[in-house]
Amino acid sequence: MERAEEKKCLNxxxxxxxxxxxxxxxxxxxxxxxxxxxxxxxxxxVKKQLWLAGxxxxxxxLQFCLQMISVMFVGHLGELALSGASMATSFATIxxxxxxMGMASALDTHCGQSYGAKQxxxxxxxxxxxxxxxxxxxxxxxxxxxxxxxxxILAHQDPQIAEEAGIYAQFMIxxxxxxxxxxxxxRYLQTQNIVFPTMISSGITLLLHFPICWFLxxxxxxxxRGAAVANSVSYWINVLLSAAYxxxxxxxxxTWTGFxxxxxxxxxxxxxxxxxxxxxxxxxxxxxEMMHQSLQ
Numbered sequence: 001m002e003r004a005e006e007k008k009c010l011n012x013x014x015x016x017x018x019x020x021x022x023x024x025x026x027x028x029x030x031x032x033x034x035x036x037x038x039x040x041x042x043x044x045x046v047k048k049q050l051w052l053a054g055x056x057x058x059x060x061x062l063q064f065c066l067q068m069i070s071v072m073f074v075g076h077l078g079e080l081a082l083s084g085a086s087m088a089t090s091f092a093t094i095x096x097x098x099x100x101m102g103m104a105s106a107l108d109t110h111c112g113q114s115y116g117a118k119q120x121x122x123x124x125x126x127x128x129x130x131x132x133x134x135x136x137x138x139x140x141x142x143x144x145x146x147x148x149x150x151x152x153i154l155a156h157q158d159p160q161i162a163e164e165a166g167i168y169a170q171f172m173i174x175x176x177x178x179x180x181x182x183x184x185x186x187r188y189l190q191t192q193n194i195v196f197p198t199m200i201s202s203g204i205t206l207l208l209h210f211p212i213c214w215f216l217x218x219x220x221x222x223x224x225r226g227a228a229v230a231n232s233v234s235y236w237i238n239v240l241l242s243a244a245y246x247x248x249x250x251x252x253x254x255t256w257t258g259f260x261x262x263x264x265x266x267x268x269x270x271x272x273x274x275x276x277x278x279x280x281x282x283x284x285x286x287x288x289e290m291m292h293q294s295l296q
Contacts, residue, residue: 012152024096030038056193059186060200066209066234070227073217081224084164087157088228091148092169094286096141099132104183106274111191120254127188128263142176145169164224171228178235185242194251203239209234237248 067089074085107130114122144151149166153159185197212233216226246252 013204034228036042040090052193052195056114056190058199059195062199062206067231069206069209070213070231073213073230074224074227076218077224080160080164083158084160085168085224085227087152087161087174088148088165088168089221090168091152092172093281095136095144097179098282098285099141099179099278100138100176101183102278103134103137104130104180104187105277105281106130106270107184107187108191109273110270111188115191115255122259123188123191123255125260125262127184128259128269129149129265129267130184130187130274131181132233132263133188133267133274134184135177138176138180142173145173145176168224168228171225172231174232175228175235178232182235182242184238185239185246189242189246189252192251192255193216197245197249198242201238201273204241205234205238208237 018153023058064223071082071085071089073083107126110126110130114120114126146169147166148169149162152162152165157165189195189198209230213227213230216222216230216233220226222229246256
């Protein structure tokens with residue numbers, strides 16, 4: 001009996017440590033570590049998102065400022081010229097720019113899938129296919145812009161303003177083709193997380209737009225038509241800068257292997273996604289323009 005009690009005393013620990021205390025402390029510290037690790041991951045993810053989103057937002061703002069600056073220059077020519085340029089800009093956004101932007105956004109899906117699957121060469125082909133489709137779509141849009149005056153008169157707009165807007169829109173037709181190509185280049189680069197070159201090219205274009213617009217509006221004798229021409233020139237400058245980066249940068253060596261005849265294949269597949277994307281963007285833009293016009 002005494003041996004049993006002695007054995008029990010020898011086996012019992014000197015300090016009673018409950019299982020709850022042991023695991024309770026471990027659980028609390030592990031929870032704290034997990035919370036701290038989770039916060040760090042969230043902060044890192046937010047930084048990455050801002051690192052990508054910041055330049056993308058800047059590109060959109062810089063492109064928007066391009067047309068706004070042109071209208072500001074035209075404003076110095078008088079109320080009629082300003083009204084015509086403003087109406088032509090809104091008409092161009094509704095009937096052309098929003099449609100091309102929506103169609104180009106299909107590359108976000110197509111190029112994103114190819115980049116994720118490491119089919120890098122396919123990305124260049126997809127961009128060429130999108131460019132070809134948008135250039136084809138731009139042809140009927142150019143005819144619409146060429147008849148802006150008649151369409152605005154049918155919409156019961158003031159004849160003088162409609163005439164001024166029609167002239168402005170006609171001189172903006174070259175920018176229509178440049179805008180479609182530019183949107184394809186931007187989407188192609190953004191899906192590869194290449195965002196700073198597009199921001200830099202847009203910034204350079206905007207800086208060049210000031211002297212170009214000033215010269216064409218006030219010194220060339222074109223008046224308000226010079227602002228429309230300046231838009232076209234600036235958009236084409238942006239296209240050339242972006243295309244030069246794609247051609248000569250080492251960042252695009254895997255995805256850009258030159259022009260390919262494969263771009264002429266499966267255009268219908270691209271349009272199946274591009275058309276719904278264009279409808280979505282157009283509805284958003286049209287609703288904004290309708291609200292804007294109703295407030296005037």
